[in-house]
Amino acid sequence: MADPLALLLAALGGYLLGAVPFGLVLTRLAGLGDIRAIGSGNIGATNVLRTGRKDLALATLLLDSGKGAIAALGAQALAGWSGAGWGTVAPAVPVVAGVAAVVGHNYPVWLLFRGGKGVATTLGVILATAWPVGLLACLTWLTMAVLFRYSSLAALTALSVAPALALALAERPHAAGFAVLGLLAWWRHRDNVRRLVNGTESRIGQAAKPASAAAAPPPDSDGGSDEEAR
Incomplete structure (x- = not known):
C-alpha cells in the first residue's frame, strides 16, 4: 500500500507541473x-x-x-529518496502523479481551468510508468493517424487499448490509472466523437481558423471545427 501522504504530495506536484501551458507560452x-x-x-x-x-x-x-513523464518519474524518485528505495516504491505513487499532471494540463488553475485535452501528456505518463505499454500506445496512435488523418480518432484508439495492454504488460495500478486517463480523454473529446460520427471532423494539418464567437465556442468548451486532441 502506498503512503497516503506520498499519494497526496504526488497528486499536488503532478497537477502543478501539468498545469504549465507550454503551447500558450511558446506561441506567445x-x-x-x-x-x-x-x-x-x-x-x-x-x-x-x-x-x-x-x-x-x-x-x-x-x-x-x-x-x-517528469511528474511520474519525479514522484517515484522522491518517494524512493525518502527511504522506500526506487524498486520498492508503490506503483500507485507515480501513476497518481501522472494522472494529476494530465488533469493539470486539461484544467490548469493558471488559465481558469481552460486547458487542452491531455493526449500528449497522457502518452508521456504511460511511457514513464509502463514503457512497453507506452510504446504500443504510441504505435497505435501513429498507425491510426497515418491511415485516417484524424488526431482525435488516433488518440482515442491509443488510449482505449492502453488499459488492456497494461493488464498484460504492467500492474493493476497502471491499468486502473490508464483507464481513468482513457475515460478522461473520451470526455474531453466528446464533441470530436460527434463530429467523427457526422463526418465533419477536420484532419491533421488543416489550416487554422479564428476561434471567433460566431465560428467557435469559448476556449473552455470542447467544441470547435477541428479535432484538437492534445
Missing part, C-alpha cells in the same frame, strides 16, 4: 498571439500546428509529453 514568445484565439482554442500541439509553425508544434508535443 514566438509573437503569434494567444493560441486560444485560433482553431479549437485549445493549448495543445495539434492546435499549435495550425499556426503553420511545425517547430513550435513539435516543441509543444515534447514538452507536454515530458511534463507528464
